[in-house]
Amino acid sequence: MYDKTDFSQEHINYIKSHKSFKRAVSFTRIIIFITIFFVWEIAANLQWIDPFIMSQPSRMLKTVITLSKDGSLFLHTGVTLYETIVGFVLGTVLGTIIAIILWWSNFLAKVLDPYLVVLNALPKTALGPVILVWIGGTTKSIIVMALLVSIIVTIISVYSGFSNCDEDKIKLLKTFGANKRQILKLVVLPSNIPAIISALKINVGLSLVGVIVGEFLVSKEGLGFLIIYGGQVFKMDMVMMSVIILAIAAALLYLSVLWIEKKVTKMM
Amino acid sequence: MEKIVEMQNVSMNYHSLGGETQAIKSLSFDILDGEFVSIVGPSGCGKSTLLSLISGILKPSKGRILIKNEEVKGPSKNIGYMLQKDHLFEWRTIIKNVIIGLEIQGTLNKETYKSAEKLLKEYGLYEFKNYYPKQLSGGMRQRAALIRTLTANPDLLLLDEPFSALDYQTRLAISEEIWLIIKKEKKTAILVTHDISEAISMSDRVIVLTKRPAEIKSVYDIVLTCENKTPITCREAPEFRYYFNSIWKELDVHV
Numbered sequence: 222m223y224d225k226t227d228f229s230q231e232h233i234n235y236i237k238s239h240k241s242f243k244r245a246v247s248f249t250r251i252i253i254f255i256t257i258f259f260v261w262e263i264a265a266n267l268q269w270i271d272p273f274i275m276s277q278p279s280r281m282l283k284t285v286i287t288l289s290k291d292g293s294l295f296l297h298t299g300v301t302l303y304e305t306i307v308g309f310v311l312g313t314v315l316g317t318i319i320a321i322i323l324w325w326s327n328f329l330a331k332v333l334d335p336y337l338v339v340l341n342a343l344p345k346t347a348l349g350p351v352i353l354v355w356i357g358g359t360t361k362s363i364i365v366m367a368l369l370v371s372i373i374v375t376i377i378s379v380y381s382g383f384s385n386c387d388e389d390k391i392k393l394l395k396t397f398g399a400n401k402r403q404i405l406k407l408v409v410l411p412s413n414i415p416a417i418i419s420a421l422k423i424n425v426g427l428s429l430v431g432v433i434v435g436e437f438l439v440s441k442e443g444l445g446f447l448i449i450y451g452g453q454v455f456k457m458d459m460v461m462m463s464v465i466i467l468a469i470a471a472a473l474l475y476l477s478v479l480w481i482e483k484k485v486t487k488m489m
Numbered sequence: 490m491e492k493i494v495e496m497q498n499v500s501m502n503y504h505s506l507g508g509e510t511q512a513i514k515s516l517s518f519d520i521l522d523g524e525f526v527s528i529v530g531p532s533g534c535g536k537s538t539l540l541s542l543i544s545g546i547l548k549p550s551k552g553r554i555l556i557k558n559e560e561v562k563g564p565s566k567n568i569g570y571m572l573q574k575d576h577l578f579e580w581r582t583i584i585k586n587v588i589i590g591l592e593i594q595g596t597l598n599k600e601t602y603k604s605a606e607k608l609l610k611e612y613g614l615y616e617f618k619n620y621y622p623k624q625l626s627g628g629m630r631q632r633a634a635l636i637r638t639l640t641a642n643p644d645l646l647l648l649d650e651p652f653s654a655l656d657y658q659t660r661l662a663i664s665e666e667i668w669l670i671i672k673k674e675k676k677t678a679i680l681v682t683h684d685i686s687e688a689i690s691m692s693d694r695v696i697v698l699t700k701r702p703a704e705i706k707s708v709y710d711i712v713l714t715c716e717n718k719t720p721i722t723c724r725e726a727p728e729f730r731y732y733f734n735s736i737w738k739e740l741d742v743h744v
């Protein structure tokens with residue numbers, strides 16, 4: 222790929238300036254992070270802000286420690302993670318299966334089109350109370366919430382990927398006498414792996430929305446429960462801590478999907 | 490020589506809500522076994538439609554098409570199709586791309602796999618069999634696409650402007666190469682092209698079509714005096730210019 226391996230001074234300088242730029246970026250990021258928490262801590266100590274309402278890093282840390290000791294922190298985080306993962310995997314898999322069915326039957330696709338449009342526009346969380354009544358206040362209805370939030374977008378985006386599959390590639394397979402199932406297996410599905418993974422990426426975030434709203438409603442366990450419970454009993458330390466743990470969990474989930482994407486695109 | 494393709498009064502109309510497009514109008518011609526025939530005509534006149542009809546992926550509105558005396562009812566193993574782009578699947582290695590026809594036709598076994606490998610070996614792609622298409626040059630990719638077509642062992646090859654996505658230099662080289670392969674494998678070929686020189690240099694016969702709906706305007710039997718006939722040497726033949734000028738005039742290109 223490259224012409225030379227013994228670099229010229231010009232090239233070495235280029236690499237150097239690139240590296241120092243990257244270092245400056247990382248350094249600034251860390252400084253901003255530390256500053257926020259530091260100023261927050263000081264401001265609360267000096268009573269510039271009311272720590273009872275705004276909470277405070279050291280208090281949040283204390284809450285982490287207390288909740289870790291009786292293991293409840295891990296329970297709640299674990300529950301939220303579990304529900305989210307089940308939700309977005311189910312949403313992506315079921316959504317893709319339904320997209321396949323729609324691709325298969327143009328008639329069905331045309332018939333269902335307006336329903337999908339309306340369902341897509343509807344904020345699915347509005348159905349929360351309905352699901353709660355129908356399924357009951359259990360983990361099941363939280364997962365259904367997460368599923369509901371992500372499945373419609375998945376169907377729509379994956380189906381549109383399927384129908385935009387290169388006509389000439391399909392023609393090529395047809396010249397070998399391929400049937401519909403073979404066209405699906407050999408070109409439509411594999412050429413849409415990127416579309417499915419990008420649906421997976423979007424679904425991580427959507428599924429989390431469904432899970433948190435579900436936990437608000439069911440109010441039994443999970444980070445959503447900690448947040449709503451903390452809010453009700455005015456334990457802002459618990460609320461803030463849960464939000465931060467949620468942010469970390471969300472980022473970790475997203476990063477794992479990115480990792481999967483990298484693995485898959487490498488394989489392709 | 491035996492007739493391999495017989496077109497009998499074939500017409501083809503496309504229908505859409507906007508109306509009806511007559512692409513081909515009562516077209517008749519025969520292609521003989523072992524012949525290399527080029528079809529030239531203005532763009533949009535129905536050349537690709539013609540090939541799709543012969544390959545059986547489209548059904549004619551009127552008329553009959555016979556391949557080896559049997560009416561075309563759908564895609565057949567007798568026919569190989571090569572499109573403008575190579576359409577190699579980026580997620581499959583070269584060998585996996587090459588055997589895709591066998592996979593579809595359910596004829597993939599040790600023997601046919603070996604013969605696919607043999608073709609790759611013969612045409613200089615064996616070392617690249619586990620590479621992905623994006624690691625190959627444009628010319629190599631087009632060669633791989635031809636091998637994919639040949640692996641299913643068709644008697645008749647349909648080539649739809651297969652070189653037009655390549656730059657001029659590669660195009661000359663690869664058309665020479667592919668012509669040699671087709672002759673070596675003793676295949677019959679129908680080449681659609683808009684490059685008049687390419688048509689004359691590669692073919693035994695050139696069919697010129699009118700603008701849409703396609704009808705036959707004229708047919709040229711190409712007789713060139715040159716030794717060691719290959720597309721590149723043909724271009725040096727004294728008669729080349731004569732054919733070029735007449736076909737150019739027939740096509741009546743207005744700019």
Ligand SMILES: Nc1ncnc2c1ncn2[C@@H]1O[C@H](COP(=O)(O)OP(=O)(O)O)[C@@H](O)[C@H]1O
Pocket residue numbers: 503504505510512531532533534535536537538539701
């Ligand atoms: N699927 C289709 N539906 C409707 N019209 C079509 C379709 N495919 C081709 N046509 C029309 O038929 C004519 C011939 O097309 P084509 O065979 O692709 O021409 P060429 O290959 O000679 O450029 C064109 O006018 C084109 O617009």
Ligand SMILES: [Mg+2]
Pocket residue numbers: 536537538649
């Ligand atoms: Mg065409």
